[in-house]
Amino acid sequence: MALRHLTPLSPFTTLTHRIPSFHATSRRQTLISFSVMASAARKVLVPIANGTEPMEAVITIDVLRRAGADVTVASIEKQLSVDACHGIKIVADALISDFVDTVFDLISLPGGMPGATNLKDNNVLEGIVKKQVLEGQLYAAICAAPAVALGSWGLLKGLKATCYPAFMEQLSSSSAITVESRVQKDGKAITSRGPGTAMEYSVALVEQLFGKEKADEVSGPLLMPSKQNDQFIVSELNKVPWTISSGPKILVPIADGSEEMEAVMIIDVLRRAKAEVVVASIGDKLEILASRKVKLIADMLLDEAAKLSYDLIVLPGGLGGAQEFASSEPLVNLLKKQSESDRYYGAICASPALVLEPHGLLKGKKATAFPAMCNKLSDPSEAENRVVVDGKLITSRGPGTSLEFSLAIVEKLLGRDKALEIANAMLVV
Structure with missing residues (x-):
């Protein structure tokens, strides 16, 4: 929720107010350089399509932005507005074609059908994700997307991965090692099962980008359930x-x-x-x-x-x-x-x-x-x-x-x- 807008001045901003740029010593310039590096936001791409599962997209975007990630929501359609599942309309920040040459620290694909198929069929997105994998950067998907998109692109071969139960056979046929974990990490690939695991998945992405301390800091105010069970207690x-x-x-x-x-x-x-x-x-x-x-x-x-x-x-x-x-x-x-x-x-x-x-x-x-x-x-x-x-x-x-x-x-x-x-x-x- 938006009770705390934790966006104070970055370390770099604070230092530049305290240290005149034309009179800084070498040591101070080094401190500024370190501060710039420390405050540089992790760049994340979340592509969305007609038929995307809105919970999986929005929870991922929200949680990662809470952690301070620079998240870009990119439409693979011809317009920014996307008709997600269940009649929910989301407006992207930009079109996917704007990011062919952009380097991301993480790309995360939401699921939903036919959203996952629409992501899979987009040649521009496929090229961006394959480049991400070749460069050794993090890539992730949830629900149908691990099987329908990443698996179809050959990006989960030999890796432990999970997805929505109805797509496990398709995931297995892509030469992934299928597991029933709610969230699974293997190498640079992170996968998850569906809407009900989206918050766990998103916090796991925060941990991969920023470390466990940041993940714990972000997850506390979310009020996530302490454990999964068959009772939603009222x-x-x-x-x-x-x-x-x-x-x-x-x-x-x-x-x-x-x-x-x-x-x-x-x-x-x-x-x-x-x-x-x-x-x-x-x-x-x-x-x-x-x-x-x-x-x-x-x-x-x-x-x-x-x-x-x-x-x-x-x-x-x-x-x-x-x-x-x-x-x-x-x-x-x-x-x-x-x-x-x-x-x-x-x-x-x-x-x-x-x-x-x-x-x-x-x-x-x-x-x-x-x-x-x-x-x-x-x-x-x-x-x-x-x-x-x-x-x-x-x-x-x-x-x-x-x-x-x-x-x-x-x-x-x-x-x-x-x-x-x-x-x-x-x-x-």
């Missing part, structure tokens, strides 16, 4: 059944500064459950710039979305996004109407504390939020729980609890069997 109080007359209709507002991982995971999971999810921008344009500079395109503006009725309204977090939500009179009015009409609403990360609490939407309710925000809750007695359901309200803690949060919503609306079906397909459990 603390539920004042238990009531969530009843809907037909397929659930859900509003997910987004704004500049929204935490992209949380937004994308919520939308992705709920659409997998066949819910009708409306993604609404609270600004005056459909495209928003999320907390880690991922560009997402909403389905409609909030003014239009507010004309409709929803079974559930659910807010992603991100400090900037939550502040935008809290100051949006139309959104606050919509949330109050939702509560007064005895319908369902929820929030994650900064949003319970910064949106729901100050507008009276947590009155008499138990809730949780991002740890640094829990002191703003009037009743933090359940705040240590990863997901809290109190009657018709659901709240959660942060990026690493987003899948549990989303699956808990599916369970409340559509039953535990449906939630477990989705969790198993995504390799969450």
